[in-house]
Amino acid sequence: MNIPSHIFTIFGASGDLTKRKILPALFHLFAEGRIGPDCIIVGTGRKQMDDETFRDLTLEALAEAGFGGGENAAKWCTGCIFYHCLGDGSPENYKRLGERLAGLEKEHGLPGNRAFYLALPPDAFPQVIENIGEAGLADSGGWSRLVIEKPFGRDLDSALRLNEHIHRWFEEDQIYRIDHYLGKETVQNLLVFRFANAMFESIWNRDRIDHIQITVAESLGVEHRARYYDKAGAVRDMVQNHIAQLLTMITMEVPGRFEPRAIMREKVKVLRSIMPLQPGDIVLGQYDAGDGKPGYRDEEGTGEDSITPTFAAIRLHVDTWRWKGTPIYIRTGKRMPVKTTQISVVFEHPPVCFFRAMEGCTPRPNILNISIQPDESFTLSFDVKKPGEPFTLESQDLHFSYADTFGRLPDAYETLLLDIMTGDQTLFVHADEVEASWKFFEPALDHGLPLARYAAGTWGPDEVAELLLREGRTWSVRQGG
Numbered sequence: 001m002n003i004p005s006h007i008f009t010i011f012g013a014s015g016d017l018t019k020r021k022i023l024p025a026l027f028h029l030f031a032e033g034r035i036g037p038d039c040i041i042v043g044t045g046r047k048q049m050d051d052e053t054f055r056d057l058t059l060e061a062l063a064e065a066g067f068g069g070g071e072n073a074a075k076w077c078t079g080c081i082f083y084h085c086l087g088d089g090s091p092e093n094y095k096r097l098g099e100r101l102a103g104l105e106k107e108h109g110l111p112g113n114r115a116f117y118l119a120l121p122p123d124a125f126p127q128v129i130e131n132i133g134e135a136g137l138a139d140s141g142g143w144s145r146l147v148i149e150k151p152f153g154r155d156l157d158s159a160l161r162l163n164e165h166i167h168r169w170f171e172e173d174q175i176y177r178i179d180h181y182l183g184k185e186t187v188q189n190l191l192v193f194r195f196a197n198a199m200f201e202s203i204w205n206r207d208r209i210d211h212i213q214i215t216v217a218e219s220l221g222v223e224h225r226a227r228y229y230d231k232a233g234a235v236r237d238m239v240q241n242h243i244a245q246l247l248t249m250i251t252m253e254v255p256g257r258f259e260p261r262a263i264m265r266e267k268v269k270v271l272r273s274i275m276p277l278q279p280g281d282i283v284l285g286q287y288d289a290g291d292g293k294p295g296y297r298d299e300e301g302t303g304e305d306s307i308t309p310t311f312a313a314i315r316l317h318v319d320t321w322r323w324k325g326t327p328i329y330i331r332t333g334k335r336m337p338v339k340t341t342q343i344s345v346v347f348e349h350p351p352v353c354f355f356r357a358m359e360g361c362t363p364r365p366n367i368l369n370i371s372i373q374p375d376e377s378f379t380l381s382f383d384v385k386k387p388g389e390p391f392t393l394e395s396q397d398l399h400f401s402y403a404d405t406f407g408r409l410p411d412a413y414e415t416l417l418l419d420i421m422t423g424d425q426t427l428f429v430h431a432d433e434v435e436a437s438w439k440f441f442e443p444a445l446d447h448g449l450p451l452a453r454y455a456a457g458t459w460g461p462d463e464v465a466e467l468l469l470r471e472g473r474t475w476s477v478r479q480g481g
């Protein structure tokens with residue numbers, strides 16, 4: 001793949017995301033020869049720092065990510081890493097940044113291609129975008145691309161305003177809204193699995209699938225992110241973005257072509273086809289102390305009367321020809337028993353139970369489990385006859401693990417960064433998707449819904465089991481790959 005020479009400017013260069021994800025991913029791309037020394041990285045921020053100090057921070061970040069110590073890292077830092085202080089963030093300081101970028105382009109013989117990555121707290125997005133636009137940083141003779149981290153707005157209204165604001169300086173085909181789930185191999189493979197294997201397509205509908213479950217569970221609590229999380233909560237942090245993406249990829253129709261616009265259109269169609277949520281479809285919860293862990297309200301940075309949900313479960317229906325009447329259950333929470341992201345596609349029971357009169361012979365539905373993290377795998381469960389007597393059915397698995405077959409998988413950020421550099425928007429979120437998703441999930445935001453309690457280390461409030469039980473179903477989660 002030929003990556004065009006460019007400057008990759010990171011706003012928020014001293015932050016957590018830059019340190020843990022962006023710099024290690026960029027370095028790994030360099031170390032593997034996927035980007036060359038003509039990809040210049042400029043970190044920016046309000047903090048006073050010179051190039052050398054930022055290079056030292058970069059080396060520290062690489063060491064923490066397991067890439068430290070090598071000559072290659074030092075070479076990369078010296079040749080490719082620079083820092084520019086934005087001070088108080090005034091327009092003059094952005095003009096100076098423009099001069100610095102132009103100077104580096106001249107020095108390194110670059111054609112003026114520029115990516116601007118906003119690794120910033122969301123409330124800083126509008127001002128920084130305006131400063132970039134007004135200082136003409138995006139008018140440099142080559143391509144220019146704006147990369148925005150999640151969360152994109154905090155409701156429909158703010159997302160619409162943010163889109164409108166960005167569109168004053170950037171066209172939609174210059175905007176890369178990150179949802180890092182889309183960079184994961186298993187998530188991309190959902191498209192291959194569904195649309196390159198004819199056997200699944202014929203059963204991928206309401207006639208053969210009883211229901212679908214999507215679980216995104218985190219074992220950690222709010223950690224150091226309370227300042228952001230206490231204003232966001234589970235629906236904004238996980239449901240409206242990551243889970244909405246998984247939902248659309250598992251239920252969308254086959255796009256006409258494998259190209260960003262065609263895929264995006266199918267995803268938007270799903271989001272626009274979901275029946276409006278009713279209060280009875282939603283369970284929100286917040287964790288109390290349990291399993292030796294403090295309750296949410298006792299975590300550092302949260303309030304003792306905080307009503308931020310750390311758990312959300314929703315039942316929804318995609319009202320299309322394919323899915324009419326097939327419920328989809330989603331749930332996400334902090335301080336769950338394990339960290340896992342899974343999609344379970346639960347097939348119908350056999351229409352006639354041939355073995356029903358025999359004890360120990362109740363067939364279970366086939367379940368296709370798609371594990372997205374921590375392991376990336378597909379598992380299809382089916383019943384077999386257990387050898388010997390008495391006649392008994394036993395559930396067994398067909399299992400495919402990415403790591404066992406392919407070894408190390410690229411980090412999601414490596415995939416996404418390369419796509420930004422090559423101008424491929426397939427794995428990024430379009431304005432229409434963001435807006436359709438906010439519109440659908442709005443009723444699950446802060447509209448006076450009850451907040452159930454659950455103990456840390458459990459699978460959420462009791463009410464969440466009832467969401468399925470009242471329809472004769474139970475949550476399933478696959479443990480241990």
Ligand SMILES: NC(=O)c1ccc[n+]([C@@H]2O[C@H](COP(=O)([O-])OP(=O)(O)OC[C@H]3O[C@@H](n4cnc5c(N)ncnc54)[C@H](OP(=O)(O)O)[C@@H]3O)[C@@H](O)[C@H]2O)c1
Nearest residue numbers: 012014015016017045046047119120121122124149150151
């Ligand atoms: N951290 C993660 O794991 C993670 C995961 C997914 C998404 N994200 C998203 O990525 C973005 C960055 O997250 P982060 O955890 O790296 O944030 P962070 O550590 O809180 O902040 C990043 C940097 O932004 C700069 N900054 C802070 N407030 C600013 C302001 N008002 N105006 C201009 N610059 C400001 C700061 O640098 P200076 O003081 O030098 O300006 C800070 O070092 C957020 O949108 C977050 O939601 C983060």
